[in-house]
Amino acid sequence: MGSDPTAEQADMPAALDDPTSRCAGTRPVGGRGAAGVAALAAVATGNLVLWLVAGPSGESAGRFVGELCGAEAVLLFVCALVLTTLLPPIERAFGGLDRVALWHRRLAVVGVLLLVPHLALGNSPPDPYGTTLGRALGSVALYGIVFLSLWALAPSLRAARWPGPVRRLAKAGYERWLASHRFMGLFVAVAVVHGATVAVILHRSTVLDAVYLVTGVVGVAAYLYREIFARYVVPVHQYSVAAVERLNGTTVNVGLDPVGDPLVFIPGQFVFVAFGGPGGWRRHPFTVASSPSVRRLTVSVKAAGDDTYGIYHRLRPGIPARITGPFGGFDHRYGGRDQIWIAGGIGITPFLSWLRSVDQGFDRNVDLYYCVAHARDALFIDEITATAAGHPSLRLHLVVADRDGQLTASSVMGGRGSEQVWVYMCGPPAMMTSLSRGFRAHGVPTSRIRWERFDVR
Numbered sequence: 001m002g003s004d005p006t007a008e009q010a011d012m013p014a015a016l017d018d019p020t021s022r023c024a025g026t027r028p029v030g031g032r033g034a035a036g037v038a039a040l041a042a043v044a045t046g047n048l049v050l051w052l053v054a055g056p057s058g059e060s061a062g063r064f065v066g067e068l069c070g071a072e073a074v075l076l077f078v079c080a081l082v083l084t085t086l087l088p089p090i091e092r093a094f095g096g097l098d099r100v101a102l103w104h105r106r107l108a109v110v111g112v113l114l115l116v117p118h119l120a121l122g123n124s125p126p127d128p129y130g131t132t133l134g135r136a137l138g139s140v141a142l143y144g145i146v147f148l149s150l151w152a153l154a155p156s157l158r159a160a161r162w163p164g165p166v167r168r169l170a171k172a173g174y175e176r177w178l179a180s181h182r183f184m185g186l187f188v189a190v191a192v193v194h195g196a197t198v199a200v201i202l203h204r205s206t207v208l209d210a211v212y213l214v215t216g217v218v219g220v221a222a223y224l225y226r227e228i229f230a231r232y233v234v235p236v237h238q239y240s241v242a243a244v245e246r247l248n249g250t251t252v253n254v255g256l257d258p259v260g261d262p263l264v265f266i267p268g269q270f271v272f273v274a275f276g277g278p279g280g281w282r283r284h285p286f287t288v289a290s291s292p293s294v295r296r297l298t299v300s301v302k303a304a305g306d307d308t309y310g311i312y313h314r315l316r317p318g319i320p321a322r323i324t325g326p327f328g329g330f331d332h333r334y335g336g337r338d339q340i341w342i343a344g345g346i347g348i349t350p351f352l353s354w355l356r357s358v359d360q361g362f363d364r365n366v367d368l369y370y371c372v373a374h375a376r377d378a379l380f381i382d383e384i385t386a387t388a389a390g391h392p393s394l395r396l397h398l399v400v401a402d403r404d405g406q407l408t409a410s411s412v413m414g415g416r417g418s419e420q421v422w423v424y425m426c427g428p429p430a431m432m433t434s435l436s437r438g439f440r441a442h443g444v445p446t447s448r449i450r451w452e453r454f455d456v457r
Contacts, residue, residue, distance in 0.1 A: 036094035040079060040103065047075050050211060056204040066121030067201045071212055073114035074195060077145070077188045078219030080107040084226050086327075096329035097270075098452055105152070112149050115142065134198035137190050144187035151177060185223030192216030237263045239321040241275070242296060247379050250303045251346065252312045253289075255296050256321055262295055263323055267353040268332070271325030273299060275311060281322070282307055287349040287426075287452075288326070291356035297323070300379070302346045330452050332364065335422030340412055341368040342435060344427020345377065350452065351426070352380060355387045355394075362391055371399040371407050371427065406431075409438025418443035425451035 051068050083090060083104045086097070094100045119142075123130070154160055154170035161167070195212060196202065202209040243255030256273075263271065270287040274280065284307065290298035303312040330350050332339060343351050348370060368388070372378045378398060388396040399407045412435075413421075423439055425432050432451045439449050 034095075035092075036090065036099070036103065039093065040107070043079060044072065044075065047072060047211070051201075051208060054205055054207040055201060059201060059204075062121040063123075063200060066118050066123070067195075067199050069114045070118035070122060070195055070199070071202075071208075073111040073118060074188070074191055074212070074219075075215055076107045076111035076114070077184075077191065078215050078222070080104050080111070081185055081188060081219045081222040081226075083107070085222050085230070086226075091327065091329075096452075097327040108149050109153070112146060115146070129198050129200055129203055131197065134194060137194035137197065141187050141191035141194055144183065145191065148181055148184050148187070152181060182227065185219070185227070189216070189220050189223070192219065234324065237261070237323040239297065239323050241315060241317050241319040241321060244315050244317060246312070247300070248376070250312065251379060252301050252303075252315065254299050254301060254311075254315060256299070256323070257296050259320075263297060263326065265292055265326035266331060267292060267357040268330035268350040269326035269328040269353075270350075271297075271299075271323050271327070274322045275315060276320040276322075277314065277316075280319070283324075284308065284311075285327075287328075287353070289349040289352040289356075291353060293357065300346060300349050328452070330424070330426070330450065332422075332424055335364070335424065335448070335450075336420050337363065337365055338420050339364050339366045339422045339424065341366055342371065342407065342412070342423070342425040342427065343369070344371045344425075344431045345373070346379075347425075347427035347452075348380065348384075349426075351424075352384075355384060358387065358391060358394070362393065364393065366394045367397060367412070368394065369397045369399055369407055369412060371401065371431070373401045375400050375403070407435070409435050409442055413439070413442045413444075421448065423449045423451075425449075427451075 048068070051064075051071065055064060055068075083094075083100050086100070091097050091100055094103060150166070151169045151172070154166050157166055157170070159166040160170035192212075192215075196209070196216070199212075202212055238259040239256040240259055241254060242257040243253075245253040245255075247253055265271070265288055268287075270285050272283045272285050274283045284301075286299035286301060288297060289300055290296060301308055301311050301315075303309040332341070332354060341351055341354075351368065368384070370378060370381070370384065375398075378400070381398065384396055388394045418439075421444060423435075423444060425435060436449050436451060440446060
C-alpha cells in the first residue's frame with residue numbers, strides 16, 4: 001500500500017479495507033512474502049493431490065475434472081476470505097498488507113477462471129444428485145461471485161476505457177463498491193452448500209467430502225470473524241484533528257493528536273483513519289508521514305474521489321478521528337547500505353516518515369528521487385532539502401516531468417553496479433511497474449526491489 005491510498009477506486013479489496021485487525025505492536029513486516037505464497041501453493045497443491053489419490057474410481061474424466069475445478073475454486077475463495085481477517089501472522093507471512101491484498105485478488109481471479117471448466121464439465125454425464133435447489137444455489141453463487149469479482153477488477157480492465165457497464169462499475173462510488181463487496185463471503189458460503197448438495201465425487205468419497213466441508217467451515221468462520229467479531233477484539237485509537245493545512249488545490253496535511261495513548265508505529269507504515277463529523281466515519285488508509293518520536297501523528301490526504309474531496313474541503317480542527325493500525329512492511333532498515341528511494345507525487349509520504357526519523361546514526365548511502373509533474377507539485381521540498389543537507393550520505397534528486405522528462409531505471413542506475421543496491425519505491429502503479437521492470441533488466445534482483453502498491457483493489 002502506498003502513500004496515495006486515498007484513491008477512491010484503487011485501494012484495498014473491500015475485505016481488506018475493514019480495519020479490524022492489525023500488526024502486533026510494531027513488529028516489522030519484512031521480506032518478500034515467500035512464506036505466505038508457499039503456504040497458498042501447498043494448500044492448493046495438497047487439495048489437488050488429495051483428489052487424485054482419494055477420488056472414487058469409475059467416474060467419467062469430464063465429471064471428475066469439472067468437480068475438481070469447482071472444489072479447487074471454492075478452496076481458493078476460502079483462502080481469499082482467510083486473508084481478509086488480517087491476522088498478524090498473515091501480514092508477516094506475505095511481507096505487508098499490500099501483498100496480502102494482491103494475493104487476495106489473485107486467488108479470486110484464479111477461482112473465477114476455474115469456474116469455467118467446472119461449468120463446462122461438471123454435468124457430463126448428468127448429475128444424479130442434481131436438484132432444483134442445488135442448481136439454484138449454484139446459480140446464485142456463480143452470478144454473485146462473478147459480478148463482484150468483475151466490479152472489483154473493473155478499474156484495471158481495458159473495457160473501462162469506453163462507455164458501457166464495465167466503465168460504470170469502474171466509476172461507481174467507493175462506498176457502494178465496499179458495501180457490495182462485503183457480500184462475497186455469503187456467496188462463497190452458498191457455493192459451499194451447492195457443492196455439498198450436488199457434487200457426485202463428494203457423495204462417493206468420505207475423505208473428499210470431509211475435507212470440503214472443513215474448508216467451507218473455515219471460510220464461513222473467517223467471514224464471520226471479519227464481519228462481526230474482529231471489531232470487538234481489536235483496539236481502535238481515539239484521536240482528534242489538531243491541525244489542517246491545505247498544501248495546494250488537492251492535498252491537505254492533517255495533524256492528529258491522541259486522546260489517550262498514542263499509536264506506536266514504524267516509519268513507512270500506514271493506518272486506517274475514520275474522521276467524524278457529518279457524513280463521517282468512513283475508513284480510508286493513509287500512510288503516516290510523521291516520525292514515531294513525536295506525539296502528533298500526521299497524514300497527507302490527496303482529494304481523488306468524493307470522500308477525500310469531502311475531507312479536503314470540510315475537515316476542521318476539533319473533529320474526532322478513529323485510527324486502526326499500523327500496517328505494512330515498507331522499512332528501509334532491512335535493506336543494505338546502498339539504496340535508491342523513488343517517490344512519485346504524493347508517494348513521498350512514507351519517505352517523509354523515514355526522513356523525519358533519521359538521526360546522526362543514519363548509515364545508509366541513499367539517492368532519493370522525488371518525481372512530480374510540475375515544480376509546484378513538489379510538496380515538502382524545503383524540508384526534504386534541509387534534511388538532505390544535514391546528511392551527506394543522503395542525496396536529493398528532484399525530477400520534474402515537464403522539465404526533465406520521466407524518470408527511468410537507466411537514468412537512475414547510470415554507471416552504478418547492481419550487485420548491492422536496494423530499491424524502495426512508492427508512487428503511481430504504472431510508474432512503479434515500469435521502473436521495477438527496468439531495474440530487473442539492469443540486474444537488480446527482485447528481492448531487492450520493494451514498492452508499495454496503492455491499486456490493489
